[in-house]
Amino acid sequence: MTEPLNRAPCATDLEDQAIEQWVHLTSGQASDADRHAFARWRGQSADHEAAARLAETMWQALPQTHTAQTFVAPPRRERRPLRWAALAAGLGALALTGLSEPAKVYFADYATAVGERRALTLEDGSQVWLNSGSALSVNYSAARREISLLKGEALFEVSKDAVRPFVVQSLGGSVQAVGTRFDVDRQGEQVRVAVTEGEVRVSSGGAVVPLKAAQRLAYTAGATPSATGVLDLGTASAWQRGKLIFNRQPLAEVFADIERYLPGSLVIAGRLPSTAVSGVFNLDDVPGMLDMLARTQPVRIYRMPWLTVVVVNQTRA
Template identity: 85%
Template sequence: MTEPTHPSASAVDLEDQAIEQWVHLTSGRASEADRSAFARWRGQSADHEAAARLAERIWQALPQTCAAQRFVVPTKVTRRPLRWAALAAGVGALALTGLSEPAKVYFADYATAVGERRALTLEDGSQVWLNSGSALSVRYSSSRREISLIKGEALFQVSKDASRPFVVQASGGSVQAVGTRFDVDRQGEQVRVGVTEGEVKVSSGGAVVPLRAAQRLEYVAGTAPSPTGALDLGSASAWQRGKLIFNRQPLAEVFADIERYLPGSLVIAGSLPTTAVSGVFNLDDIPGMLEMLARTQPVKIYRMPWLTVVVVNQTRA
């Protein structure tokens, strides 16, 4: 690793240099000479030292992300040839014992990649729009239409069939409708439900809550749903039209909504201010959206192929 020397570099240039060097130092390929070079680099000035400390803050924040806390190192599996009967038995056993979320996503009937949105028409004529990074499976019988939302967000336009309830299962709870239009957003164990037409019944933690048009609520696996609140119909399901609309939404929620459209992980280094954000953003221009937030909010945003880091500017927050 060469030691960069930019006597007149701006603070932003120094921060970029520090992050680039820190990536190399933590890659497992750095030598003692590289570490010594970085020590000399950070000692050139107070600005160099501040940039180095910023890079360290970013890396220290990584283990605090939800993705890092959920990560489990996979065990090494010895693969043997399987006959079809043995494979069927194995799949049956997995269905009975349960799968991890990544495995369930792999076996899902429908899934979208990060940045992809997809429209589906089910066998009964019901329509489904899958948001970025989402997955679901479909199980229809003569008496019930059941959807398992494994990950992400889906908007449902349900064909009426009173003899076969339409039920969406998500994180230990369910949303039941006969003929209506509603959105279910699952992020880990938390589920948000919003109704734009008709009415649904949300069941979780032993409680059943009716939810009508222009209402929303949320629940966490194993707990009763929250009280109902008003749903902003102007911004609800805007992602279906390729837009994100924020109406005085807290900055933390804005980044939580954006995260699903970013490859890799999003890290927030510092405490975000309680800024209310309003605006209409194009989902086909995520870099432009991040650039706008960096210009108008007290944050700096660094993008790498697998990581987006939001650093709170304490002097402006």
């Protein structure tokens, strides 16, 4: 059984009981008597009520697929870890969502596993650093050097070639280098581009935007790029050095950046406060990073294989 990073040990049994009962109530097998019994149970004390609310929040944050809706908790006599019973449906659903990954990701020329970072040297001498959970394919021809970023983040240091432009394609847009060093980060339906040296041209939605050193922007599929913003060169591409550096970054963005280093999925249960986070974190110690956030932010963090749940503590938010 995994333990939350910051909760009093005395709450463990109540939370386990609440999770087990909530799973049964949402399984389709519960009776009116079961629901009344749970109402009586949660009314015994403030701690019982808090445990019941936590169970509801965690469950509602999980993908509500057919698997989750039809899951039936195992008999009590098996005494298997209760959180495993409660979250088995959610984990199964998350495993199924992994199958929706575009097929081309699985046939990428280069890829990294979660937690892995990799340096590459392409045939023209250009350098590429792949971040955790990333994938790309390379297509060089006599007239063009094309990279398809299929997933995740990559940092490029491009060798000059006046004849063959160097272009990174991702999510329907492109980034063309002009002898430069730049980062392309594909997160969900958004691509973020940041330039540390030289200049690039970002094309998306029929618009072309020049981007110079110490500038950044983002675009979504089919849309024109955002306005350019200032890039903090002191923190840019810190992941290449095995660090994550935050300089008054919103808590929601911090968790979005951390998610790529976690196995499986990250679920936020509740609305995160608009806290600004600053700090330097070691990518080789992700549990320590989560522990620090759990101790300094109004959240509780539960880690399980293939799933990390962040529960917002409303009393502290």
